[in-house]
Amino acid sequence: xxxxxxxxxxxxxxxxxxxxxxxxxxxxxxxxxxxxxxxxxxxxxxxxxxxxxxxxxxxxxxxxxxxxxxxxxxxxxxxxxxxxxxxxxxxxxxxxxxxxxxxxxxxxxxxxxx
Amino acid sequence: xxxxxxxxxxxxxxxxxxxxxxxxxxxxxxxxxxxxxxxxxxxxxxxxxxxxxxxxxxxxxxxxxxxxxxxxxxxxxxxxxxxxxxxxxxxxxxxxxxxxxxxxxxxxxxx
Numbered sequence: 001x002x003x004x005x006x007x008x009x010x011x012x013x014x015x016x017x018x019x020x021x022x023x024x025x026x027x028x029x030x031x032x033x034x035x036x037x038x039x040x041x042x043x044x045x046x047x048x049x050x051x052x053x054x055x056x057x058x059x060x061x062x063x064x065x066x067x068x069x070x071x072x073x074x075x076x077x078x079x080x081x082x083x084x085x086x087x088x089x090x091x092x093x094x095x096x097x098x099x100x101x102x103x104x105x106x107x108x109x110x111x112x113x114x
Numbered sequence: 115x116x117x118x119x120x121x122x123x124x125x126x127x128x129x130x131x132x133x134x135x136x137x138x139x140x141x142x143x144x145x146x147x148x149x150x151x152x153x154x155x156x157x158x159x160x161x162x163x164x165x166x167x168x169x170x171x172x173x174x175x176x177x178x179x180x181x182x183x184x185x186x187x188x189x190x191x192x193x194x195x196x197x198x199x200x201x202x203x204x205x206x207x208x209x210x211x212x213x214x215x216x217x218x219x220x221x222x223x224x225x
Contacts, residue, residue: 034213043120043204043216044158090157100146100165101173102214106157 137205
């Protein structure tokens with residue numbers, strides 16, 4: 001069965017600093033991988049996705065993520081964080097066969113300090 | 115372009131009352147539709163999904179139910195709400211096997 005682990009519940013970074021949010025997945029083969037962002041009281045917005053091909057994927061708002069099969073990881077990165085990036089970030093995985101359901105991690109809350 | 119709507123945005127209901135949350139999608143046809151619940155401080159839990167009109171799959175046994183009366187309409191219901199039903203309810207859609215797009219959510223408080 002698929003599962004996702006986001007080991008960091010809360011991360012605080014200074015504005016302008018770099019950011020890396022960790023995501024580890026469990027799946028028997030290469031899954032589809034996603035990162036979503038959620039501002040307080042809002043729905044989820046898709047940041048980026050990995051289906052196949054280049055393991056470094058670019059997303060919106062200057063985010064990127066790298067799929068590492070050997071580590072079962074799909075970490076999210078941004079070279080310079082803006083105050084508007086403060087939000088909750090969710091990693092999700094979907095298997096390549098069967099139902100289209102996404103399995104989400106429990107999220108990482110990002111605080112940005114000036 | 116596609117848009118997804120949910121209403122109401124917020125709802126306060128007493129225990130034992132019925133529930134009806136609605137989700138509609140515009141700009142696409144025959145989407146897969148999903149209902150998730152997000153409890154405070156936790157991730158998202160898939161409740162129901164649908165691949166077509168009248169086709170509902172339940173992921174978690176509970177006192178909630180879902181229906182899809184029209185291609186782009188997905189309804190979440192309950193006959194009698196429990197305190198534990200409080201949470202943030204999110205509807206999402208996708209094209210077949212691709213990424214899911216989420217609505218703005220409904221905040222439900224059961225008192």
